[in-house]
Amino acid sequence: MNKPGLAFSLSQVRIVRGVQMLVTLILAVMTVFPLFWMISTAFKQPSDVFSMNLIPEAPTLRNFVYVFTEVNFLRYLFNTLVVSASVTLIALLFHSMSGYALARLRFPGREVIFMTMFSTFLVSLPVIIVPLFILVRTLGMLNSYAGLIIPAIFNAFGIFLLRQYYLSIPRELEEAAVIDGAGYWRIYWSLILPLSRPLLSSLAILFFLTNWNAFLWPLTITSDQELWMVQVGISAFKGQYSASWNYIMAASTIVAAPTLILFLIFQRQIMDSIKTSGLK
Amino acid sequence: MASIGLDNIVKAYGSLEVIHGVSVDIEDGDFVVLVGPSGCGKSTLLRMIAGLEDITAGTLSIGGTIVNNLPPKKRNIAMVFQNYALYPHMTVGQNMGFSLKLGGVPKAEIGRKVQAAAEVLGLSALLDRFPGQLSGGQRQRVAMGRAIVRDPQVFLFDEPLSNLDAKLRVVMRAEIKSLQASLGTTTVYVTHDQVEAMTMADKIVVMNEGRVEQIGSPLKLFNTPDNVFVASFIGSPVMNFIPGIVTTAGTGPTFLSGDLRLPLPHLPHGVPKETDVILGIRPQYWRRDPTGFEAQAEVIEPTGSETQLELSMQGHRLTVVLHEQLEVRRGDKVPLLPDFDKMLFFDAASHRRIA
Numbered sequence: 001m002n003k004p005g006l007a008f009s010l011s012q013v014r015i016v017r018g019v020q021m022l023v024t025l026i027l028a029v030m031t032v033f034p035l036f037w038m039i040s041t042a043f044k045q046p047s048d049v050f051s052m053n054l055i056p057e058a059p060t061l062r063n064f065v066y067v068f069t070e071v072n073f074l075r076y077l078f079n080t081l082v083v084s085a086s087v088t089l090i091a092l093l094f095h096s097m098s099g100y101a102l103a104r105l106r107f108p109g110r111e112v113i114f115m116t117m118f119s120t121f122l123v124s125l126p127v128i129i130v131p132l133f134i135l136v137r138t139l140g141m142l143n144s145y146a147g148l149i150i151p152a153i154f155n156a157f158g159i160f161l162l163r164q165y166y167l168s169i170p171r172e173l174e175e176a177a178v179i180d181g182a183g184y185w186r187i188y189w190s191l192i193l194p195l196s197r198p199l200l201s202s203l204a205i206l207f208f209l210t211n212w213n214a215f216l217w218p219l220t221i222t223s224d225q226e227l228w229m230v231q232v233g234i235s236a237f238k239g240q241y242s243a244s245w246n247y248i249m250a251a252s253t254i255v256a257a258p259t260l261i262l263f264l265i266f267q268r269q270i271m272d273s274i275k276t277s278g279l280k
Numbered sequence: 281m282a283s284i285g286l287d288n289i290v291k292a293y294g295s296l297e298v299i300h301g302v303s304v305d306i307e308d309g310d311f312v313v314l315v316g317p318s319g320c321g322k323s324t325l326l327r328m329i330a331g332l333e334d335i336t337a338g339t340l341s342i343g344g345t346i347v348n349n350l351p352p353k354k355r356n357i358a359m360v361f362q363n364y365a366l367y368p369h370m371t372v373g374q375n376m377g378f379s380l381k382l383g384g385v386p387k388a389e390i391g392r393k394v395q396a397a398a399e400v401l402g403l404s405a406l407l408d409r410f411p412g413q414l415s416g417g418q419r420q421r422v423a424m425g426r427a428i429v430r431d432p433q434v435f436l437f438d439e440p441l442s443n444l445d446a447k448l449r450v451v452m453r454a455e456i457k458s459l460q461a462s463l464g465t466t467t468v469y470v471t472h473d474q475v476e477a478m479t480m481a482d483k484i485v486v487m488n489e490g491r492v493e494q495i496g497s498p499l500k501l502f503n504t505p506d507n508v509f510v511a512s513f514i515g516s517p518v519m520n521f522i523p524g525i526v527t528t529a530g531t532g533p534t535f536l537s538g539d540l541r542l543p544l545p546h547l548p549h550g551v552p553k554e555t556d557v558i559l560g561i562r563p564q565y566w567r568r569d570p571t572g573f574e575a576q577a578e579v580i581e582p583t584g585s586e587t588q589l590e591l592s593m594q595g596h597r598l599t600v601v602l603h604e605q606l607e608v609r610r611g612d613k614v615p616l617l618p619d620f621d622k623m624l625f626f627d628a629a630s631h632r633r634i635a
Contacts, residue, residue, distance in 0.1 A: 175332050176365035180379035180426075181353035190378075194369040 063250035076233035099162030282343030289338035316487035358427035540594035556628035572617035
């Protein structure tokens with residue numbers, strides 16, 4: 001039997017692949033180069049900052065020492081860690097519970113509540129930042145961890161994703177648990193939560209990174225430097241040391257390091273979460 | 281072990297009534313199969329027994345206790361689902377012991393009971409595996425293990441074999457039947473497969489559109505179906521139905537349908553003359569006979585020991601199963617004679633059996 005003819009010749013396929021790889025390579029270099037530049041500059045002497053060498057001639061840790069000693073960067077890192085971890089943990093717990101309730105429990109107004117939550121997707125933070133600020137101020141949460149953490153928990157994104165996921169879990173699994181003697185809480189804890197582990201870990205990474213990089217809201221509600229988060233800290237640092245690129249880059253490297261480490265450890269989950277959530 | 285009583289059970293979703301007053305008595309230790317086409321309400325009825333659906337009206341009792349308002353866990357029942365519903369994140373052992381764990385049974389006893397159930401079902405080597413690592417038949421066994429480990433009063437099966445291939449289905453059918461026989465636990469089994477119903481049940485409940493059409497032993501339903509629906513649903517291939525009249529005018533009792541004339545040895549008892557009736561005769565109750573009526577073969581399906589034929593006889597389409605290997609080609613004439621003693625007659629208007 002004759003094989004059906006290929007639509008493209010082998011050389012054409014090779015050319016197309018070559019072009020695709022070249023474009024990918026250019027994009028990758030464009031994305032990664034600033035990162036390398038940042039790290040490289042962080043290790044350079046002040047006099048070498050504007051030299052074109054990517055590898056510093058006389059690498060030094062002085063920039064990092066300066067950043068940590070002159071600015072309260074450890075405090076900023078600690079605050080960011082506390083806020084990001086708290087928001088992630090609390091949000092996942094509440095989001096999974098509300099996602100489960102919206103997917104499975106029958107109660108009046110369920111769809112209205114879901115649609116109302118869903119509609120908040122249309123509103124970005126800058127739009128509601130003033131009323132949110134007034135609300136948080138009224139509640140007496142300015143310049144507090146509560147003010148940084150609580151508003152960040154309310155986010156329709158996780159609830160929506162988890163609800164959709166729970167809808168896809170076969171109802172028979174829950175019914176089997178009911179017959180085995182489980183109540184709502186037991187089903188949620190012993191069945192639903194373990195089953196949603198892959199999605200929860202993806203969301204955890206997303207939430208953590210989002211909060212780690214949060215800038216606008218922490219800037220808005222914290223004037224006390226003891227409560228600053230890293231992005232606010234680095235922004236203020238840039239203003240203060242606008243000419244000292246070596247310090248700014250050392251600070252930026254410190255801020256970026258945890259997210260880079262997270263990325264290296266959880267590459268697969270991050271890619272999954274991006275695929276699952278349809279982001280990017 | 282317990283008897284189950286369904287008394288005038290009604291299920292409605294809003295104004296839509298789907299079960300219209302079903303009454304069935306299931307005796308202690310019985311293997312009862314609820315059978316019927318898709319949407320007939322058999323699964324809904326099973327789920328009402330399980331407590332997964334509310335009962336709109338009527339009384340449901342298990343072991344003499346009315347359980348209408350009892351939650352599933354207090355009914356002491358176990359259920360095997362169509363897709364097995366095994367907890368994917370738990371091992372086979374954890375799946376089987378989950379209900380005992382929830383019931384506060386000590387760990388050592390859970391282990392002992394799970395081990396005992398696993399031995400009965402040949403699952404001992406698989407206790408540490410996850411459901412995703414098991415074959416369809418093994419999952420089915422785990423689902424049964426999860427049911428028997430609780431030592432319930434009643435087993436409920438919701439089409440448990442429909443996800444298995446044909447060969448495994450036959451094996452599992454026998455296993456479930458023998459397991460039930462050895463445990464002696466009252467069992468309600470839902471299927472749409474009448475072969476499963478015939479081969480497994482002590483008693484079959486045939487349902488249609490939310491009503492019970494007939495209750496009886498497999499052979500009773502096969503031999504003396506109450507109506508056309510039961511006659512057509514039970515037995516494979518489907519019974520042949522020929523509408524016509526019985527007349528005694530002329531040479532003697534004869535069944536007439538268009539150009540088809542079937543002389544009858546005697547007037548069937550209870551069949552009114554010159555009245556529209558439906559003649560029912562199963563495909564297995566025909567034989568090849570040189571003195572028979574000629575029918576033209578249209579489809580020939582040899583299955584080895586038998587030959588199934590689709591034929592045309594005086595404008596009527598017939599299905600016939602002959603217990604022989606037959607060299608017949610499409611278009612050939614085959615002389616066939618029905619077994620007159622096995623003929624059934626149904627009233628044409630009510631579809632109820634009259635003889």
